[in-house]
Amino acid sequence: MEEIFALIVSMILIVAVIPLFFWKRRRDARSREQVAEPPQDQARENVARATGGRRMRRRPAATSGASSSSTSNVQVSGSEDEDEDEDEAGGSQARASKKKEKKRQEREAQRQAEEATRESRNTKQDWYAEMRRKKDEEREAEERKLEEEEKARQAKEEEAAALEFDKWKGEFSVDAEGTTEEVQGGNQDLLSEFVEYIKKQKCVPLEDLAAEFHLRTQECINRIASLESIGRLSGVMDDRGKYIYISMEEMNAVADYIKRQGRVSISHLASKSNQFIDLEPKVQHQLTEEISGMEEISVS
Numbered sequence: 001m002e003e004i005f006a007l008i009v010s011m012i013l014i015v016a017v018i019p020l021f022f023w024k025r026r027r028d029a030r031s032r033e034q035v036a037e038p039p040q041d042q043a044r045e046n047v048a049r050a051t052g053g054r055r056m057r058r059r060p061a062a063t064s065g066a067s068s069s070s071t072s073n074v075q076v077s078g079s080e081d082e083d084e085d086e087d088e089a090g091g092s093q094a095r096a097s098k099k100k101e102k103k104r105q106e107r108e109a110q111r112q113a114e115e116a117t118r119e120s121r122n123t124k125q126d127w128y129a130e131m132r133r134k135k136d137e138e139r140e141a142e143e144r145k146l147e148e149e150e151k152a153r154q155a156k157e158e159e160a161a162a163l164e165f166d167k168w169k170g171e172f173s174v175d176a177e178g179t180t181e182e183v184q185g186g187n188q189d190l191l192s193e194f195v196e197y198i199k200k201q202k203c204v205p206l207e208d209l210a211a212e213f214h215l216r217t218q219e220c221i222n223r224i225a226s227l228e229s230i231g232r233l234s235g236v237m238d239d240r241g242k243y244i245y246i247s248m249e250e251m252n253a254v255a256d257y258i259k260r261q262g263r264v265s266i267s268h269l270a271s272k273s274n275q276f277i278d279l280e281p282k283v284q285h286q287l288t289e290e291i292s293g294m295e296e297i298s299v300s
Contacts, residue, residue, distance in 0.1 A: 008092050157229060195232055196225070202278050203244045206237075218243075250277045 023257055198204055210220045224243060227233040233246040253276040258264050 002076075004092065004096065006030055046212060119145070162230070195227065198235075198245050199247075200245065201245070201281050203242055203281075206241050206243060209243070244279065 006244065020111065113240065156167075190213070197212065198209070206217050206220050210217045213220075215223070221237070224233060224237075228235075233245065235243055237243050254269070254273070257272065258269070
């Protein structure tokens with residue numbers, strides 16, 4: 001912008017100096033002509049001035065008129081040049097103003113486009129955030145629903161197991177007669193004996209268990225299932241009609257082994273089960289320990 005302004009000023013100065021330069025040349029040429037005039041012309045001029053002073057007085061007037069006309073012509077030419085310079089300057093300013101206005105409009109259009117892009121991006125982000133929020137709410141609601149259903153199912157199973165437990169608990173016979181409290185206490189003792197018998201035997205045939213507690217085999221199976229549901233027992237039934245009791249410590253040992261090994265086949269796990277699950281009856285262990293203790297006492 002400064003370069004354009006300097007160029008305009010230079011053009012104005014050049015246009016203003018050219019008429020002055022021509023006017024100065026004319027004036028210098030006229031002065032040289034007057035100086036170079038011959039003497040006879042000067043004498044003739046003197047005679048003419050003497051005889052016709054009036055006419056001689058008119059010549060300077062005519063000369064001065066010509067000079068005035070020349071000067072006015074120079075002034076008119078200079079004013080025309082100045083007008084042209086002013087027109088050119090005005091045109092340059094108009095072009096500069098149009099250029100500025102065009103740039104301003106371009107900047108405004110770019111700003112509006114960027115603002116529209118930001119608004120569109122923010123709208124999309126808000127939409128995605130709203131969709132994520134709705135999905136999270138739906139997932140949480142589904143999880144709460146499943147959790148409530150699981151709690152209700154567990155409560156129902158526990159209630160059914162408790163009812164079943166109360167039902168079959170009374171089926172144990174008590175030989176001795178007594179009060180209701182004594183009968184209930186005897187039943188509770190029989191229940192504890194039932195559980196402890198299975199834990200001590202570790203691997204007990206269901207027929208032997210039924211004979212021990214005066215029950216049918218199917219009743220023993222139902223009782224074991226009820227005790228497993230309430231956490232009193234844990235184990236498996238094989239296809240030979242035996243129930244194998246497995247403690248929580250043994251189950252944790254098997255789970256740790258599977259985690260360490262990664263993939264483990266059933267046959268491989270069965271071959272390694274003796275390392276984690278003790279199938280020896282606890283009663284035999286106790287008898288062996290008692291016999292060993294008695295032998296040590298007799299030896300000493």
